[in-house]
Amino acid sequence: MSRNVKSPTVQDLLRLDAIAKHLKIRSRYEDPTFAPDVRAACLARITPILKEHGPFTGENIAQCLGDELCLTFEEVHGPHDVTKLENHYLKGKKEIGFAQLRGELDNPGTDALLFQRLNAEPGAPDSWVAVLNLQGGRSKAYWNKFHELSHRIAEPPQKILPFRRHQFEASNPVEALVDSVASDVAFYEPVFRPLVETYAKTCRLNFEAIEQIRNEYAPTASLLATMKAVVNYWPHPAVALTAEYRGRKNSPGTDLALRVSPQGYNAHANRIGLLIYPNMRAPIGSIIHQAYLTKDDQNALENLGKWETSSGDTLLGIEVYTSARRINERVYAVLSV
Numbered sequence: 001m002s003r004n005v006k007s008p009t010v011q012d013l014l015r016l017d018a019i020a021k022h023l024k025i026r027s028r029y030e031d032p033t034f035a036p037d038v039r040a041a042c043l044a045r046i047t048p049i050l051k052e053h054g055p056f057t058g059e060n061i062a063q064c065l066g067d068e069l070c071l072t073f074e075e076v077h078g079p080h081d082v083t084k085l086e087n088h089y090l091k092g093k094k095e096i097g098f099a100q101l102r103g104e105l106d107n108p109g110t111d112a113l114l115f116q117r118l119n120a121e122p123g124a125p126d127s128w129v130a131v132l133n134l135q136g137g138r139s140k141a142y143w144n145k146f147h148e149l150s151h152r153i154a155e156p157p158q159k160i161l162p163f164r165r166h167q168f169e170a171s172n173p174v175e176a177l178v179d180s181v182a183s184d185v186a187f188y189e190p191v192f193r194p195l196v197e198t199y200a201k202t203c204r205l206n207f208e209a210i211e212q213i214r215n216e217y218a219p220t221a222s223l224l225a226t227m228k229a230v231v232n233y234w235p236h237p238a239v240a241l242t243a244e245y246r247g248r249k250n251s252p253g254t255d256l257a258l259r260v261s262p263q264g265y266n267a268h269a270n271r272i273g274l275l276i277y278p279n280m281r282a283p284i285g286s287i288i289h290q291a292y293l294t295k296d297d298q299n300a301l302e303n304l305g306k307w308e309t310s311s312g313d314t315l316l317g318i319e320v321y322t323s324a325r326r327i328n329e330r331v332y333a334v335l336s337v
């Protein structure tokens with residue numbers, strides 16, 4: 001899990017404890033093995049289901065697990081969808097939790113709401129309803145489906161609460177844990193790793209390959225989520241990062257430059273010490289800069305020894321192949337050895 005996760009509140013601890021009991025694992029939140037144990041137990045729960053129905057794409061996996069876990073997905077693109085859901089669940093099925101739908105979705109920070117229906121017949125396919133808030137765009141739809149599925153896989157039923165609200169909160173220990181489960185399920189290793197390895201035999205790690213893998217596996221996944229997953233399973237050292245024009249971390253108005261945020265390293269990168277410092281400047285000569293300036297995809301070899309921190313330290317002088325793509329004000333980049 002991320003190092004920026006906050007200490008759990010009492011309520012978080014109760015939920016984390018309930019997760020451990022629900023998944024029948026012995027470790028507790030304080031143990032270093034807790035997160036890996038939770039991820040392994042969640043994968044063990046879904047593997048027999050997916051084995052029975054495979055082979056799969058990412059979208060098939062979401063559908064299959066939704067069916068198995070009695071979870072229906074509903075998408076909200078605008079106010080008309082809210083009215084439709086109120087008519088269906090609140091007026092039609094007398095689910096009082098949906099009385100709060102409109103108010104909750106007015107908060108742009110709400111990514112999704114997970115309802116546990118109180119009047120559902122046992123085994124009804126919509127016993128749980130995940131409402132995805134896509135009013136700000138579709139890019140998070142794929143990820144949020146798996147986030148909600150992961151709550152269902154990892155947590156026991158909510159009992160009294162008619163719904164839970166979910167927004168991107170990487171610092172919350174429960175949400176960070178659920179997101180780590182979601183990354184395992186959304187890019188399911190037995191299917192996704194062989195696909196990435198097939199591409200790695202003939203392609204460099206670049207955005208053309210990432211797009212092709214996305215189209216084959218999960219066309220609705222976001223570029224960021226796919227890029228991180230491809231890097232994770234790439235069979236050679238690789239790192240994913242993004243870059244934006246901004247100032248220093250503690251002084252946002254100072255030293256404005258194109259600064260990077262590491263988004264993930266694979267195990268091979270960790271082994272050779274491939275490391276990019278958060279918020280360091282992408283050098284003017286880097287193709288990350290070129291992609292930012294030209295707005296065209298850029299691919300080239302470069303030496304990380306030219307990357308310098310403001311205190312004058314340089315990165316390890318590793319030669320990497322960099323691929324960079326600018327979308328709006330952000331550059332996405334993958335570096336591989």
Ligand SMILES: [Zn+2]
Nearest residue numbers: 166167175178
């Ligand atoms: Zn959540």
